[in-house]
Structure formats: C-alpha cells, structure tokens
Amino acid sequence: MLTTIAQVGQHVGQEVRMGCWLYNKRSSGKIQFLQLRDGSGFIQGVVVKAEVAEDVWEKASQLTQESSLYITGVVRADDRAPSGFELTVTGVEIIQIAQEYPISLKEHGVDFLMDHRHLWLRSPRQRAVMAVRSEVIRAMYEFFQENGFYKVDPPILTPTSAEGTTNLFHTKYFDEDAYLSQSGQLYMEAAAMALGRVYSFGPTFRAEKSKTRRHLIEFWMIEPEMAFVDHEENLRIQEAFVSHVVQSVLKNCARELKTLERDTTKLQNVTGTFPRISYDDAIKLLQEKGSEIKWGDDFGAPDETMIAEHYDKPVFITHYPTEIKAFYMKPHPERPEVVLCADMIAPEGYGEIIGGSQRIDDPELLEKRFAEHELSEDAYRWYLDLRKYGTVPHSGFGLGLERTIAWICGLDHVRETIPFPRMLNRLYP
Ligand code: 4AD
Numbered sequence: 001m002l003t004t005i006a007q008v009g010q011h012v013g014q015e016v017r018m019g020c021w022l023y024n025k026r027s028s029g030k031i032q033f034l035q036l037r038d039g040s041g042f043i044q045g046v047v048v049k050a051e052v053a054e055d056v057w058e059k060a061s062q063l064t065q066e067s068s069l070y071i072t073g074v075v076r077a078d079d080r081a082p083s084g085f086e087l088t089v090t091g092v093e094i095i096q097i098a099q100e101y102p103i104s105l106k107e108h109g110v111d112f113l114m115d116h117r118h119l120w121l122r123s124p125r126q127r128a129v130m131a132v133r134s135e136v137i138r139a140m141y142e143f144f145q146e147n148g149f150y151k152v153d154p155p156i157l158t159p160t161s162a163e164g165t166t167n168l169f170h171t172k173y174f175d176e177d178a179y180l181s182q183s184g185q186l187y188m189e190a191a192a193m194a195l196g197r198v199y200s201f202g203p204t205f206r207a208e209k210s211k212t213r214r215h216l217i218e219f220w221m222i223e224p225e226m227a228f229v230d231h232e233e234n235l236r237i238q239e240a241f242v243s244h245v246v247q248s249v250l251k252n253c254a255r256e257l258k259t260l261e262r263d264t265t266k267l268q269n270v271t272g273t274f275p276r277i278s279y280d281d282a283i284k285l286l287q288e289k290g291s292e293i294k295w296g297d298d299f300g301a302p303d304e305t306m307i308a309e310h311y312d313k314p315v316f317i318t319h320y321p322t323e324i325k326a327f328y329m330k331p332h333p334e335r336p337e338v339v340l341c342a343d344m345i346a347p348e349g350y351g352e353i354i355g356g357s358q359r360i361d362d363p364e365l366l367e368k369r370f371a372e373h374e375l376s377e378d379a380y381r382w383y384l385d386l387r388k389y390g391t392v393p394h395s396g397f398g399l400g401l402e403r404t405i406a407w408i409c410g411l412d413h414v415r416e417t418i419p420f421p422r423m424l425n426r427l428y429p
Pocket of ligand 1: 163182183184185208214216217224354355396397398399400403404
C-alpha cells in the first residue's frame with residue numbers, strides 16, 4: 001500500500017512506498033539527496049551507493065526535475081530535516097523521466113510564472129497557499145455548520161444585477177439576456193426567509209476594468225444571510241467568523257505559514273471584538289492626515305490602508321453615506337443619509353475583506369429605491385415579495401475569499417491565492 005509524505009511520521013523505522021515527483025537533487029558522487037514532493041509535503045530521500053542495488057542507484061541518477069516515480073525507503077526521524085523525517089531509499093521505480101522543466105529553481109518573472117500557472121502550482125510556496133486556501137474553506141464551513149446555518153446555493157446565471165450595473169458579465173440565455181452572478185445576496189435573502197440562517201459559497205464575476213493587486217474578474221465569495229439579525233449582531237457574527245478562520249489556519253497550517261515566511265504575530269491578535277470607526281470619523285481621520293477626501297467620497301485602497309494602520313486587528317468602518325452604497329441597505333433610523341452597513345478592513349494594508357449590511361425590510365422604501373436606482377420593478381418583483389409576506393429585520397455580508405487569503409498568507413497580490421486567476425488581460429491557462 002502507498003503512504004504519503006504527510007503520513008511518514010506514523011512509520012518511523014518501517015519501509016514505506018510512495019508516489020512522488022523529484023523536486024530537486026544533489027549528489028556527492030557516493031550519495032544522492034533526492035528532494036521529493038507528493039502534494040502532501042516534501043521529504044528528502046537519501047540514496048547511498050554502497051548500500052543500494054546498482055539499478056536503484058542508476059535510476060536515481062536518471063531522475064530530472066519533476067520526474068514521476070514510486071520510491072521505497074525506510075523512514076528515519078531527523079530533527080534537522082524541515083519535515084522532521086528522512087527516507088533511506090531502498091528502491092526507485094520510474095514512472096516518467098520528465099522533459100526539461102520550464103520552471104527551474106532560479107527566479108522567474110511574474111508573466112512567465114502566470115503563463116505556466118499549471119506548473120507553478122507545484123512550487124512549495126504555491127502549494128502552501130493552496131493548502132491555506134483549503135483550510136480557510138474548511139474552517140468557514142465548520143463555523144457556519146456549527147452555528148445553525150444552512151448551506152444554500154444561489155444561481156450563477158441571473159436575469160438582473162445585485163451590485164450595480166457597471167460591471168456585469170453579459171451572456172445570451174437563449175432569447176433572453178442574462179448575467180453571471182455578481183453576488184448571490186438577493187437569492188440568499190429569499191433563502192433566509194425560508195431557513196433562517198443561510199450561507200452560500202461560490203464564484204462571483206465582476207467585469208471590472210481594475211488592474212490592482214486586490215481585483216480579480218472571477219473570485220469566490222462566502223455570503224451569509226440571517227433573519228432577525230440587526231446591524232450590531234451582524235458585526236458580532238463577522239468578528240467571530242473571521243477569528244475562527246484565522247485561528248484555524250494558525251493551528252492547522254503552521255508549516256505552510258512558515259514556508260510563506262509569514263510573520264504570524266499580528267494574526268494571533270485576531271480574536272474577540274474588533275475595533276469600529278464610523279465613516280464620519282474615518283473621513284476626519286484622513287483629513288487630519290492631510291488627505292483632501294470629503295464627506296460623500298468613497299475610500300480608495302490607500303485611504304483604507306491609512307485607516308487600518310491605526311489598529312492591529314481588522315477594523316469595521318460603519319455607516320457609509322446612503323448615496324454611495326447599494327440600493328438594498330437599510331438607512332440609519334435617525335440619520336437617513338447613512339446606512340446600517342460596515343466594511344471590514346484587514347490590517348497590514350490588505351484592504352477590504354468583507355462588505356455587509358442590514359437590509360431594507362420596508363416594502364415602500366424598497367420600491368422608492370428601485371425608482372431612484374432606475375431598477376426595473378418587473379425584474380425585482382420576486383425580491384419585493386420577500387417584504388410583502390412576513391418581512392423581518394435581516395442582515396448579511398460577503399467575504400472575499402482571495403483577499404482574505406492574501407492577508408492571512410501575507411501575499412502582495414491576489415493572483416497567487418486562486419488556482420487559475422482570471423484578471424484583466426488574463427484568461428490563460
Ligand atoms: O462589497 P461587495 O461588493 O459586497 C457584495 O457583493 C454584497 N452583496 C455581499 C453581501 O452582503 N452578501 O463584495 C464583498 C467582498 C469584498 O469585501 C471583497 O473582499 C470581495 O468581495 N471582492 C473582490 N475580491 C476580489 N476581486 C474583486 N474584484 C472583488 N470585488 C469584491
């Protein structure tokens with residue numbers, strides 16, 4: 001039976017057989033050191049000429065970078081080895097000697113690496129990011145399943161927009177027009193009225209002509225929606241959720257964070273309550289720092305960074321002007337010029353990771369908003385029905401998976417947080 005590199009610790013002193021690839025090789029003439037990887041981890045295999053059959057030595061000598069093989073060897077605990085174990089090789093079965101591998105172990109430019117994304121994924125750093133991504137998704141599901149939420153899947157092909165009409169991906173739906181989903185939120189509101197607390201997780205499409213380190217054309221969003229939850233409770237759920245995700249990664253991906261050379265001291269702080277600053281105060285803060293921003297402007301990435309610098313945890317910016325936010329957000333009862341919303345800004349300059357709000361529950365106000373935003377009432381009739389048949393206070397939010405991973409992994413750009421990024425000017429591979 002095959003074992004994996006992640007499991008070798010259970011087999012110290014025993015002979016194991018594993019399927020793997022050669023990552024790198026060093027040789028001293030009498031000993032070959034094979035750096036092997038199998039997806040679950042990396043391990044060094046030591047082939048000693050004097051101790052193995054001649055054909056084993058020969059086969060090991062033929063191995064090129066990324067050649068595939070089955071390896072047999074005895075597991076030894078070794079404190080000096082990064083994985084804590086080493087393999088004394090007893091057998092090599094070659095599956096394929098790889099052709100000259102395009103991604104050598106030297107530095108490559110970003111465009112070259114992006115063109116070879118299908119291979120780049122095999123590198124230790126990229127593997128680590130993907131393992132963190134998997135853990136973030138696992139921890140997200142765990143949080144919601146353990147807190148009484150149901151997973152609901154909204155459609156990807158939609159007849160209308162959820163987040164404004166400027167960045168919709170248009171497609172034909174037989175004779176009708178359709179758009180790729182920008183957000184499942186409106187459907188999740190319907191689901192919350194049926195199941196109470198729900199969450200979705202899926203791809204989201206924004207035809208944004210933005211070429212920044214935070215923008216993808218296709219990204220993944222988790223969208224919880226909760227009946228009988230107001231703005232304040234919405235923020236408490238977000239704090240608990242983000243803390244659970246970060247603490248799970250710290251606990252279960254220590255090895256990956258080390259590979260990524262992530263300084264985890266700030267991540268350790270991500271527990272308990274998060275600081276809050278109102279939009280009004282955030283504007284004042286920026287003005288004090290010399291910014292020319294005025295009340296009513298939206299924040300750009302540098303503004304968010306300047307605000308987040310004041311905190312060592314994620315910070316909520318609350319109560320944005322009604323004018324600059326989506327049509328469905330509930331106005332503040334005493335100050336209708338602002339809405340009951342919050343964006344969560346990650347520390348260390350990673351920007352907004354969550355957008356959320358309490359939703360309008362009054363049918364008349366919602367109809368008024370349709371008119372103001374020039375949205376066709378016909379198209380949104382079903383959404384208005386939710387306010388006619390037992391409307392309740394309700395709230396929800398959307399967390400962008402890739403921005404969250406960029407923050408947790410300490411990456412400069414979201415392109416490395418998704419297996420095959422879709423960006424302005426990139427649809428390959
Ligand atoms: O603030 P947004 O647009 O909110 C919504 O779509 C709401 N309907 C969510 C809800 O309340 N159910 O997007 C939410 C998050 C942002 O905070 C950001 O993390 C991420 O989605 N995001 C992007 N991530 C990568 N590339 C893009 N182009 C993104 N646009 C938004």
